[in-house]
Amino acid sequence: MARGRAIRHEHALLRFPLGQEHRETPSKFTLSIDIGGTGIKMLVLDPNGKPVNERLRWLTPQPASPRPVLDVIIQMLATMPRFDRVSVGFPGVVSHGVVHTAPNLDKDSWPGFEVGQELERATRVPVRVINDADLQGYGVIEGRGVELVLTLGTGLGAALFVNGHLVPNLELGHHPFKKGKTYEERVCDAEFRRLGKKEWSERVGEMLDQLAPIFNYDVLHLGGGNAEHVKVALPPNVHLFDNVDGMTGGIRLWDDL
Ligand code: BGC
Numbered sequence: 558m559a560r561g562r563a564i565r566h567e568h569a570l571l572r573f574p575l576g577q578e579h580r581e582t583p584s585k586f587t588l589s590i591d592i593g594g595t596g597i598k599m600l601v602l603d604p605n606g607k608p609v610n611e612r613l614r615w616l617t618p619q620p621a622s623p624r625p626v627l628d629v630i631i632q633m634l635a636t637m638p639r640f641d642r643v644s645v646g647f648p649g650v651v652s653h654g655v656v657h658t659a660p661n662l663d664k665d666s667w668p669g670f671e672v673g674q675e676l677e678r679a680t681r682v683p684v685r686v687i688n689d690a691d692l693q694g695y696g697v698i699e700g701r702g703v704e705l706v707l708t709l710g711t712g713l714g715a716a717l718f719v720n721g722h723l724v725p726n727l728e729l730g731h732h733p734f735k736k737g738k739t740y741e742e743r744v745c746d747a748e749f750r751r752l753g754k755k756e757w758s759e760r761v762g763e764m765l766d767q768l769a770p771i772f773n774y775d776v777l778h779l780g781g782g783n784a785e786h787v788k789v790a791l792p793p794n795v796h797l798f799d800n801v802d803g804m805t806g807g808i809r810l811w812d813d814l
Pocket of ligand 1: 647648649650658660661688689690708710712713714715728730731741
């Protein structure tokens with residue numbers, strides 16, 4: 558595949574009907590990378606989307622500007638089994654391989670950065686980049702009805718799927734919620750640490766009570782590093798998932814849906 562092509566067509570997956578785009582052969586191994594505000598995670602998926610190695614996690618360098626983040630990724634790559642292509646979940650708005658926002662990284666240094674192209678240069682394989690919650694969602698959705706995905710980590714990620722089709726870059730975390738604060742400001746990791754499990758969990762419960770009658774989803778998939786700390790009772794249509802499950806979404810970026 559020609560350099561850059563994969564990046565330019567990242568959302569062609571969503572725009573082109575089946576058959577109009579080149580289909581990837583299904584025999585490839587995919588490196589799935591999750592860039593987070595606190596940790597950078599990666600693992601390799603076999604052609605069926607099953608992890609072939611244990612997830613590796615290194616701390617995100619601070620300040621998390623593009624070069625140091627790429628340097629960490631490149632060092633981590635050296636420990637990975639063979640892969641033929643790379644899928645990246647980025648913690649901000651990404652469109653056509655270009656970063657628009659990165660609220661939980663060194664935010665002013667990312668807009669305009671062609672993260673996918675830089676990684677193609679480093680790995681010499683095709684790279685596709687989407688929002689981190691979108692990628693995680695691909696790993697856990699059932700593909701039927703309305704599915705909302707929320708990730709509780711450094712920030713609050715959100716992804717919306719309708720019959721398996723993604724509505725990209727849903728930035729719900731930055732919507733005003735309560736007491737002059739956004740959803741993200743109320744349930745982010747910094748608040749989890751400040752408030753402790755009980756009070757923070759109640760806030761997560763309030764957020765879900767607010768969102769359920771707005772999105773009317775069939776299923777809510779709740780993940781991210783802090784999902785395991787949610788202590789309030791959750792409705793039966795809430796499905797908890799872990800980061801490794803989410804990262805298997807890396808394989809779906811190469812399906813021409
Ligand atoms: C960003 C989202 C991202 C989320 C989780 C938010 O601050 O705006 O794009 O998905 O953090 O990383």
